[in-house]
Amino acid sequence: MKKWIIPIILILLAAFWGMNVNNKAVELEESAKKSWSNVESSYQRRNDLIGNLVKTVQGAADFEKGTLEAVIKARAEASKPEINISNTEDLNAENLARFQQAQSGLSSALSRLLVTVERYPELKANQNFIELQSQLEGTENRINIARDRFNQAVEPYNNHVRTFPNKLIAGILGFDEMGYYKADAGSENAPDVEFNF
Template sequence: MHGPSRLASLRTLASLLLVTLLSGCGINNIPSYDEQVKSAWAQVENQYQRRADLVPNLVETVKGYARQEQETLTAVIEARAKATSIQVDANTLDDPAKLRQFEQAQDQLSGALSRLMVVVERYPDLKSNQNFLALQSQLEGTENRIAVARRDFIAAVQRYNTEIRTFPGRIWHTLMYSDMPIRETFEATSENAEQAPQVQF
C-alpha cells in the first residue's frame, strides 16, 4: 500500500476507532436522558388530562343527587378549568415558574376533588349509584397512575441531572450540550402531595 491510499485507510480506521470510543463513553447519554425526561413528562400530562376528563361526569352525577352542594361543585369546576388552562410541554418544561404554576393548579384540583368526596358522604343514595361508583373507581385508578407517572418523571430528571453533573457527562455537557440546562423536578407543593389522594369510601 502506497502513500495516499495508506493515509486514507489510516484516516478511515482512526475515524471508526474514534466513533466507537465516543459511542461507548456516554457522548449520547445527555440527549437520550433528555428525551426520557420529556417522555416521562408526557405521561404525567396524560394522567392529569385523564383525571380532568373524568371531572365533568363526576360533577354531573353528584349534581343529580346533591344540588344544594353548589359551592363545592363550583369549586371543582373552577379548579379543573384552571388546571387545564396551564400547559407545560417540552418547550416550557425548563421554566421553573411555569412548572410551579402547573403543580399548584393540579394541587388545587386535588383539594377540590377531596372536598367533593367528603360531601358525598352525606348522600347514601349517591354513594350507591352505579355511575358514581364507576367514576369513583376510575378516579382512584387515575390518582394512582398520576403518582406513578410523577415518580417516573422525578427519576428521569434525577438521571439526566446526575449525568450532566458527573464525569464524563459533565465534560460532554460543557463541550457539546451547554444549551441543555439542569432540569427542575416535580416538587410536592402541599402536605402529603407525594401520596395519591384517598377517594375510596
C-alpha cells in the same frame, strides 16, 4: 507529518467523546420527556373523569352549588399551566411547582366534593358515581406512579449533564438541568382526621 498525528488523534478522541456525551444526553432527555408526557396524560385522565363526576353529581342530587362551582373552577385552572416538553428549559423546578400548585387546587376541590357527597346517601348508592369514584382513585394512583417514574427518568439525565467533564460539553450543546416533581409543601405532616357523628 508525524508531529500532526498526535494532535489529530486527540481531536478525533475529543470529537468522539463529545458525540457520545451528546447522544447519551439526547437519549436520557427523551426518556425524561416521555415520562413527563405520561404525567400529563394521567392528569388529563383525571380532568376528564372529574367532568363526568360533576355531571353525575349534578344529575343525581340537588347539590351544593358552591362546591360544584369550586370543582369546575379548579378543573379549569388545572388545565391552564402547560409545560412545553420540546424545550428542556421548561422542565425546571419553577414551572413544575406552578403546575403542581394548580393540580393541588383541583385535588383540594375534589376532596371537598367527595366529603360533601357523604351527606347524600342516594348519590353514594348511584352505580355511575361509585364507578367514577373508583376510577378517580385508580387515576390518582396512576398519577403518583407517573410522577415517580418522571423523577426516576430525570435523575440519570441530570447526573449525565451535571457531572464533570460531561458538563462542559452539555453546557455548550444546551442541555440544562431538569427539575424534579416535588410534593406539596406540608404534605410530610399527617393530616388531621375528624369524624363528625
